[in-house]
Amino acid sequence: MKKIITLALLLVVALTAFSQEKEPAVRYIEVSGKAELEIDPDEFILVIGIEEYWKEEFQKRADEKDFRTKVPISQIENELIKAIEKAGISKEHIAVRGMGNFWRQRGKDFLISKQLEVTLSDFSKVNELAKLADTKGFKNMYISEMRNTQIDAYEKEVRIKALQNAREKAAYLLQSIGEQPGPVLSVSETMENRYVMPMNSGMMMRSVQMESMAEEQSVDQLKKIKLSYQINARFGIKLPDDPT
Numbered sequence: 091m092k093k094i095i096t097l098a099l100l101l102v103v104a105l106t107a108f109s110q111e112k113e114p115a116v117r118y119i120e121v122s123g124k125a126e127l128e129i130d131p132d133e134f135i136l137v138i139g140i141e142e143y144w145k146e147e148f149q150k151r152a153d154e155k156d157f158r159t160k161v162p163i164s165q166i167e168n169e170l171i172k173a174i175e176k177a178g179i180s181k182e183h184i185a186v187r188g189m190g191n192f193w194r195q196r197g198k199d200f201l202i203s204k205q206l207e208v209t210l211s212d213f214s215k216v217n218e219l220a221k222l223a224d225t226k227g228f229k230n231m232y233i234s235e236m237r238n239t240q241i242d243a244y245e246k247e248v249r250i251k252a253l254q255n256a257r258e259k260a261a262y263l264l265q266s267i268g269e270q271p272g273p274v275l276s277v278s279e280t281m282e283n284r285y286v287m288p289m290n291s292g293m294m295m296r297s298v299q300m301e302s303m304a305e306e307q308s309v310d311q312l313k314k315i316k317l318s319y320q321i322n323a324r325f326g327i328k329l330p331d332d333p334t
Contacts, residue, residue: 098100099131106140106180115229116326117323117326117327117329118275118327119260119263119325119327120323120325121256121259121322121323121325122259122320122321122325123251123252123253123255123257123258123296123320124252124253124255124260124319125248125250125252125318125319126234126316126317126318126319126334127244127247127251127316128314128315128317129241129244129315129316130238130315131213131313131315132211132236132237132238132240133209133210133236133238133239134209134210134211134216134231135207135208135210135234135235135236135237136207136209136210136219136232136233136234137206137207137208137218137231137232137233137234138170138205138206138230138231139203139204139205139229139231140166140170140200140205140206140227140229141201141202141204141229142160142161142162142163142166142167142201142203143160143161143166143210144157144158144159144161145175146158146159147216148226153264154305160199162199162202163189163202163227166226166228167204167226169318170206170228171184173219174208174219177215177218178215179210182257183208183209183210184202184207184288185206186206186207187206188202188204189192189204189205190202191203198253204229205253207234216231219231222322236315237315239309241315241317245317248318249319249321252278252319252320252321253277253321253323254320256321256323257271257325258292260323260325269328270324270327270328270330271325271327272325272327272328273326273327274324274325275324275326276323276324277321277322277323278321278322278323279319280309280320280322281320288304289331
């Protein structure tokens with residue numbers, strides 16, 4: 091019985107070795123394909139910072155020791171929301187980003203600060219809001235995020251182009267030595283990059299202590315969102331007698 095098992099094992103090993111010797115080595119070429127696309131953002135997250143203040147500080151010849159009438163954050167927020175709605179932006183597009191206080195003037199109460207997020211689909215509203223908002227209690231504003239609502243479709247398009255670029259590269263490289271690419275053997279995405287290109291003018295973050303700044307620092311050109319992908323692909327090399 092042992093002899094039969096031993097002979098069977100030897101036969102399996104011999105057949106495996108024979109099949110490996112007969113199996114031809116796979117010839118392939120491995121290349122990387124790249125593609126980029128620039129798209130315009132169609133949604134903007136505007137952050138507006140507000141802070142409590144003393145009425146007396148806006149009076150002529152005001153002295154800190156006379157600061158006693160504090161304007162509450164709720165009043166400042168209500169005035170800001172009215173300005174936002176006046177610009178044609180509904181309240182449902184406004185959310186609280188944060189609230190707190192990190193400093194207190196000696197001998198005075200804390201001045202509460204708050205940040206509101208406003209979701210915009212029209213970038214021109216940024217400068218419009220700067221003109222409408224009351225500068226008293228209006229601390230700063232900046233664009234925290236610029237995005238495109240159809241980004242998934244654009245990413246798919248760029249990935250496809252990157253793979254097509256890899257195929258084209260494999261074709262012309264092999265053509266230079268009289269060969270042709272065969273079927274794809276493997277595909278892997280090695281890099282994904284999404285970033286926003288710099289603006290030609292304007293400021294991403296700005297103080298709005300003076301209403302005139304809304305005129306002087308208006309932004310005419312939007313940032314571009316740039317998608318960049320790289321894909322590694324391995325293609326078989328056609329054999330001379332391969333009709334495919």
